[in-house]
Amino acid sequence: MDEASFLDPLFRRWQRTATLSREDKRAVLALPWARRAFGRDSYLVREGEPTSVCTLLVSGFAFRQKLVSEGARQIISIHIAGEFVDLQNGLLEVADHNVQCLTRCVVAMVQKNALIELMASRDNVARAIWLDTLIDSSIFREWVVNVGRRDAKQRIAHLLCELAARLNSADPQSDGSNYDFPLTQEQIADCTGLTAVHTNRTLQTLRRDGLISLSSSRLTILDWDRLAEIGDFNERYLHHAV
Amino acid sequence: MDEASFLDPLFRRWQRTATLSREDKRAVLALPWARRAFGRDSYLVREGEPTSVCTLLVSGFAFRQKLVSEGARQIISIHIAGEFVDLQNGLLEVADHNVQCLTRCVVAMVQKNALIELMASRDNVARAIWLDTLIDSSIFREWVVNVGRRDAKQRIAHLLCELAARLNSADPQSDGSNYDFPLTQEQIADCTGLTAVHTNRTLQTLRRDGLISLSSSRLTILDWDRLAEIGDFNERYLHHAV
DNA sequence: CGGAAAATTGAGTACTCTCAACCAGCGTGG
DNA sequence: CCACGCTGGTTGAGAGTACTCAATTTTCCG
Numbered sequence: 001m002d003e004a005s006f007l008d009p010l011f012r013r014w015q016r017t018a019t020l021s022r023e024d025k026r027a028v029l030a031l032p033w034a035r036r037a038f039g040r041d042s043y044l045v046r047e048g049e050p051t052s053v054c055t056l057l058v059s060g061f062a063f064r065q066k067l068v069s070e071g072a073r074q075i076i077s078i079h080i081a082g083e084f085v086d087l088q089n090g091l092l093e094v095a096d097h098n099v100q101c102l103t104r105c106v107v108a109m110v111q112k113n114a115l116i117e118l119m120a121s122r123d124n125v126a127r128a129i130w131l132d133t134l135i136d137s138s139i140f141r142e143w144v145v146n147v148g149r150r151d152a153k154q155r156i157a158h159l160l161c162e163l164a165a166r167l168n169s170a171d172p173q174s175d176g177s178n179y180d181f182p183l184t185q186e187q188i189a190d191c192t193g194l195t196a197v198h199t200n201r202t203l204q205t206l207r208r209d210g211l212i213s214l215s216s217s218r219l220t221i222l223d224w225d226r227l228a229e230i231g232d233f234n235e236r237y238l239h240h241a242v
Numbered sequence: 243m244d245e246a247s248f249l250d251p252l253f254r255r256w257q258r259t260a261t262l263s264r265e266d267k268r269a270v271l272a273l274p275w276a277r278r279a280f281g282r283d284s285y286l287v288r289e290g291e292p293t294s295v296c297t298l299l300v301s302g303f304a305f306r307q308k309l310v311s312e313g314a315r316q317i318i319s320i321h322i323a324g325e326f327v328d329l330q331n332g333l334l335e336v337a338d339h340n341v342q343c344l345t346r347c348v349v350a351m352v353q354k355n356a357l358i359e360l361m362a363s364r365d366n367v368a369r370a371i372w373l374d375t376l377i378d379s380s381i382f383r384e385w386v387v388n389v390g391r392r393d394a395k396q397r398i399a400h401l402l403c404e405l406a407a408r409l410n411s412a413d414p415q416s417d418g419s420n421y422d423f424p425l426t427q428e429q430i431a432d433c434t435g436l437t438a439v440h441t442n443r444t445l446q447t448l449r450r451d452g453l454i455s456l457s458s459s460r461l462t463i464l465d466w467d468r469l470a471e472i473g474d475f476n477e478r479y480l481h482h483a484v
Numbered sequence: 485c486g487g488a489a490a491a492t493t494g495a496g497t498a499c500t501c502t503c504a505a506c507c508a509g510c511g512t513g514g
Numbered sequence: 515c516c517a518c519g520c521t522g523g524t525t526g527a528g529a530g531t532a533c534t535c536a537a538t539t540t541t542c543c544g
Contacts, residue, residue: 002506017534020330030264036418047478048478056443064383066383066384068387068392068396068474069392072384072391072392073391074387074391076383076386076387081467081530085388088376088380089320089376090372090378091369091373091376092373092376092380092481094478096380096383096384096478096479096481097380097383097479116369119365119368119369120365120368121365121368123361123362123363123368126361126362126365126368126372127333127358127361127362129372130332130333130368130371130372130375131333131334133372133375133379134332134333134334134375135334136273136333136379137330137375137378137382138330138334138338138339138380139340140382140383140386141306141308141338141382142308142338143309143386144316144318144382144389145310145316145318146385147386147389147390147435148316148389148434148435148480149310149314149315149316150310151531151532152531154533172440182487184490184491185490185491185492186490186491190533191509192390193389193390193391194353194533195489195532195533195534196248196490197492197493197532197533197534197535198533199490200490200491200492200493200530201493201532202532203491204492214540217326218543232310232311233341235338236289236290236297236336236338239335241336365534370540393499393500394500396497426521426522426523427523427524428522428523429521436500436501437500437501437502438522439500439501439502439503439524439525440499440500440501442523442524442525443500443525445523446524458509
């Protein structure tokens with residue numbers, strides 16, 4: 001991937017929901033960034049540590065996570081290529097949660113200050129970035145609902161639908177009902193507030209019901225309508241976001 | 243409350259975490275707003291409806307909420323006086339959740355466009371507003387963790403701690419361990435993803451253990467340290483916010 | 485090819501839910 | 515001023531979803 005196109009996915013993403021002029025685009029693409037690669041499970045952000053960079057996920061998957069006192073882990077969101085994984089820490093001095101790679105990841109790191117200055121000077125960009133974080137928030141809210149008021153089958157169905165919808169929105173070429181699924185069952189459990197064992201059994205009932213096929217990291221949604229209905233999935237909360 | 247001081251709580255709140263100049267303050271206080279009062283349970287924002295105003299809670303309590311298909315309700319956050327309840331909808335065309343009054347509320351309504359224009363012209367204000375929504379997000383994340391990975395006792399303890407900490411931070415004069423508690427048991431249940439019955443029983447064990455006293459809408463935290471420990475409460479995620 | 489990680493299965497447990505009844509406080513109206 | 519009705523709180527019993535622990539199989543990766 002050449003230099004020029006490295007920040008392109010980002011720009012495309014912002015373009016979708018905000019109005020950015022040619023100068024805005026120039027300014028965004030002029031941001032100084034550093035390319036880095038990370039292995040599975042590497043930390044991109046650590047709770048308690050001061051934040052200084054913003055990390056754009058160029059390829060791969062990442063997730064947000066917090067640990068509770070007994071050591072249990074709750075995953076708070078999944079991030080796909082083209083998304084900033086830590087805009088949420090934009091103005092916060094100290095990270096309040098962890099961000100980890102789900103797969104191998106290539107990222108572009110931008111100094112937080114550069115981004116904040118860019119926002120101060122270009123209000124369209126500021127708006128685009130704010131919007132990005134607002135959509136993240138909306139997803140957090142839906143996750144509160146998911147783990148708070150749905151049963152195991154619904155939670156997992158909802159999660160599968162969300163990922164499919166976002167992947168599809170990010171790349172309309174892709175087939176949202178058939179994609180490389182980056183989560184282990186234990187991670188699905190941590191997304192949904194379940195145990196790995198119960199997640200396993202619940203996935204089996206989804207398979208038995210002919211809703212999905214999931215093996216060796218490949219997910220096929222066999223009956224989107226029914227899966228979405230079971231998961232009470234309404235994509236309004238994604239705000240046509242990636 | 244006279245005109246001049248109506249937006250004051252807001253300004254004080256933003257002042258705490260952002261740097262605003264005298265001109266910024268003038269611009270904020272010059273925002274056109276309309277005072278309105280609402281009764282208990284009134285809707286301030288309705289899911290699915292276009293958003294056009296931003297609502298500052300001047301007095302009273304409000305909450306965010308979403309309904310699932312079976313009709314169950316999940317409360318996503320509580321808001322106290324001095325907070326904007328729907329900045330989260332700032333750039334979103336259509337609300338993705340409901341906001342309701344928990345008690346009688348007095349609010350100041352500001353046209354969304356006025357706020358967005360203010361942000362475009364004053365980058366300090368934009369930053370303050372963004373920060374506000376980022377802190378909201380952080381609270382959402384903690385709630386995902388709370389309902390996802392804690393048991394009933396922990397969830398309720400955490401909720402009580404959070405409210406106390408925020409009230410205290412909003413008004414350092416107040417005694418955070420003894421405050422008017424605005425939630426019914428059914429609402430506590432909807433915050434924590436439990437049923438009202440189980441919430442009742444869990445509150446009883448908290449009382450029996452000498453941790454709290456709660457009756458007729460008055461909460462006293464008898465042993466803050468132990469309650470915070472049980473609830474796995476670490477206020478970092480509040481970012482010293484109100 | 486071998487070891488580790490991930491997925492699967494079984495059995496027993498327990499936390500939380502459901503349903504249903506009952507009590508208590510309080511505002512309203514006769 | 516008391517009765518009524520409503521909302522919110524409390525209790526009991528039984529059911530069920532999800533958990534724990536532990537063993538086993540399968541898959542993945544070096």
